[in-house]
Amino acid sequence: MDPASLVGYAATLCSVTSFVPQAWKVIRTRDTAAISLRMYAITVLGFALWLTYGILLGQWPLILTNAVCLLLSGFILAMKLLPRRQRRAVAAALDPARGG
Numbered sequence: 542m543d544p545a546s547l548v549g550y551a552a553t554l555c556s557v558t559s560f561v562p563q564a565w566k567v568i569r570t571r572d573t574a575a576i577s578l579r580m581y582a583i584t585v586l587g588f589a590l591w592l593t594y595g596i597l598l599g600q601w602p603l604i605l606t607n608a609v610c611l612l613l614s615g616f617i618l619a620m621k622l623l624p625r626r627q628r629r630a631v632a633a634a635l636d637p638a639r640g641g
Contacts, residue, residue: 549602556606560613568632569639573621581618588614 542550567573588611595603620628633639 546602549600549606553602553606553609557609557613560610560617564613564617567617567620568636571625571629571632573617573628576617576621578618578621581614581621584614585611585618 563576567576588607591603592607592611595601595607620631623631
């Protein structure tokens with residue numbers, strides 16, 4: 542594998558790793574009060590645009606990174622937008638051991 546691809550995959554690991562703890566915290570606590578709606582809306586849009594850019598270039602590190610980050614940030618944004626009852630139901634489905 543060439544050095545540029547290695548850097549791209551390392552960036553993927555860092556980017557994904559940065560969103561997983563936030564998504565898991567939302568699932569565990571069911572709390573999104575401290576999350577900025579505007580920031581996550583812009584972040585989701587940014588990842589969608591980067592994903593599109595990667596697809597247009599056919600660059601797998603860009604595609605992989607931004608697809609996973611779009612999924613994670615989109616999930617966090619969706620949880621922020623959901624009413625409390627629905628947010629708790631989604632979180633309970635994803636973490637049944639914690640309950641509602």
